[in-house]
Amino acid sequence: MYRFVFTQVLSRFDPEDVHHLTVRALHLLSVTPAVKRLVHRRLAPRDPALRVRAFGVHFPGPFGLAAGFDKDAGCVEAMSALGFGHVEVGTITAHAQPGNARPRLFRVPRARGIVNRMGFNNAGAGAAARVLSRPRGVPAVVGVNIGKTKVVPESEAVQDYVTSARELAPLADYLVVNVSSPNTPGLRDLQAVELLRPLLAAVKEVADATPRRTPLLVKIAPDLADDDVDAIADLALDLGLDGIIATNTTIRRDLDAAGRGGRPDEHWNETGGLSGRPLKDRSLEVLRRLRARVGDRLTLVSVGGVEDADDVWERLLAGATLVQGYSAMIYEGPLWAHRIHRELSRRLRRRGVTDLREVIGLTATGADTLTGGNEGWRR
Numbered sequence: 001m002y003r004f005v006f007t008q009v010l011s012r013f014d015p016e017d018v019h020h021l022t023v024r025a026l027h028l029l030s031v032t033p034a035v036k037r038l039v040h041r042r043l044a045p046r047d048p049a050l051r052v053r054a055f056g057v058h059f060p061g062p063f064g065l066a067a068g069f070d071k072d073a074g075c076v077e078a079m080s081a082l083g084f085g086h087v088e089v090g091t092i093t094a095h096a097q098p099g100n101a102r103p104r105l106f107r108v109p110r111a112r113g114i115v116n117r118m119g120f121n122n123a124g125a126g127a128a129a130r131v132l133s134r135p136r137g138v139p140a141v142v143g144v145n146i147g148k149t150k151v152v153p154e155s156e157a158v159q160d161y162v163t164s165a166r167e168l169a170p171l172a173d174y175l176v177v178n179v180s181s182p183n184t185p186g187l188r189d190l191q192a193v194e195l196l197r198p199l200l201a202a203v204k205e206v207a208d209a210t211p212r213r214t215p216l217l218v219k220i221a222p223d224l225a226d227d228d229v230d231a232i233a234d235l236a237l238d239l240g241l242d243g244i245i246a247t248n249t250t251i252r253r254d255l256d257a258a259g260r261g262g263r264p265d266e267h268w269n270e271t272g273g274l275s276g277r278p279l280k281d282r283s284l285e286v287l288r289r290l291r292a293r294v295g296d297r298l299t300l301v302s303v304g305g306v307e308d309a310d311d312v313w314e315r316l317l318a319g320a321t322l323v324q325g326y327s328a329m330i331y332e333g334p335l336w337a338h339r340i341h342r343e344l345s346r347r348l349r350r351r352g353v354t355d356l357r358e359v360i361g362l363t364a365t366g367a368d369t370l371t372g373g374n375e376g377w378r379r
């Protein structure tokens with residue numbers, strides 16, 4: 001049904017207009033308590049086998065909404081009701097900013113991807129804090145993703161992140177330092193360990209000082225060299241971070257899906273970050289590399305090109321405790337997360353698994369031999 005609506009109607013409109021309309025509809029859902037509770041009862045994950053605990057936080061299911069959809073935290077309840085096990089809001093910056101000029105969001109449907117150069121359009125940390133402090137009508141796990149305000153020079157980046165962290169860490173179930181979006185000039189340079197260490201250390205001090213000690217994660221780009229992925233993993237361990245989110249969008253275009261469906265997509269070469277199916281292989285590769293490096297000493301959150309329960313399953317087996325997605329929702333519709341959790345639930349039941357921990361990391365380096373080879377677990 002959604003696919004029909006998408007191809008016949010939505011795909012004819014500007015993707016950002018459709019996004020704003022969707023956010024408005026979701027907001028309406030959020031301000032209608034009875035409907036919100038009903039939707040939550042029908043669609044949110046309820047199977048105890050899907051529950052997962054990461055960095056001290058309880059998640060009703062492993063699959064959550066990646067950052068970038070809910071920039072100003074207005075859809076947390078609606079997206080949780082629709083079946084996401086957590087919602088990562090943002091990226092939020094210390095100061096409100098308009099983002100880049102439109103058009104800045106493009107579908108690349110043959111490749112099942114999205115290109116965006118939004119540039120952290122958001123109403124700022126203060127506004128998000130006001131939204132996040134309101135009581136909620138349905139349970140929701142909320143990650144808050146923070147980034148650098150565009151006009152703030154790199155030399156003042158640490159203070160800018162700290163300002164956001166002070167506002168938002170007390171309201172977050174976990175906090176994410178985003179240094180990996182390609183659309184803020186210079187942002188990804190902060191991934192260099194010499195710059196990243198003081199930044200993460202300063203934000204961690206703020207996160208550690210909240211009454212519940214807010215878990216802190218860093219989100220990295222898929223375009224890092226493998227050695228740099230290792231260096232960030234080592235740094236995260238050294239600083240006592242809680243986890244790593246991998247990955248953000250890519251600036252590469254030499255990826256497998258370019259020619260899918262014959263002709264390349266019209267907007268394939270737009271400037272910006274590419275997400276969705278073309279990112280799948282690299283995102284999985286980075287996850288495997290991180291798992292080989294850190295084992296289960298850090299929580300790994302895998303994101304990039306996840307389209308269905310098979311993809312989520314594969315990431316869990318490869319060592320992710322949580323998995324996120326965004327782009328495929330544009331092609332799959334509002335029941336996407338619900339369907340993924342339902343299928344995962346069936347899969348666990350078929351195998352008699354009552355605790356997701358039995359699955360996480362099962363096919364990560366070395367584990368195959370421990371379990372006597374488990375090809376059958378892959379599906």
Ligand SMILES: Cc1cc2nc3c(=O)[nH]c(=O)nc-3n(C[C@H](O)[C@H](O)[C@H](O)COP(=O)(O)O)c2cc1C
Binds near residue numbers: 178248306
């Ligand atoms: C339109 C759009 C906006 C995004 N904005 C952000 C953002 O503000 N902060 C962030 O950390 N990631 C952002 N992302 C990246 C996603 O969180 C995710 O890491 C990436 O899209 C890969 O996942 P996917 O293939 O499931 O979309 C954005 C992605 C898209 C498609």
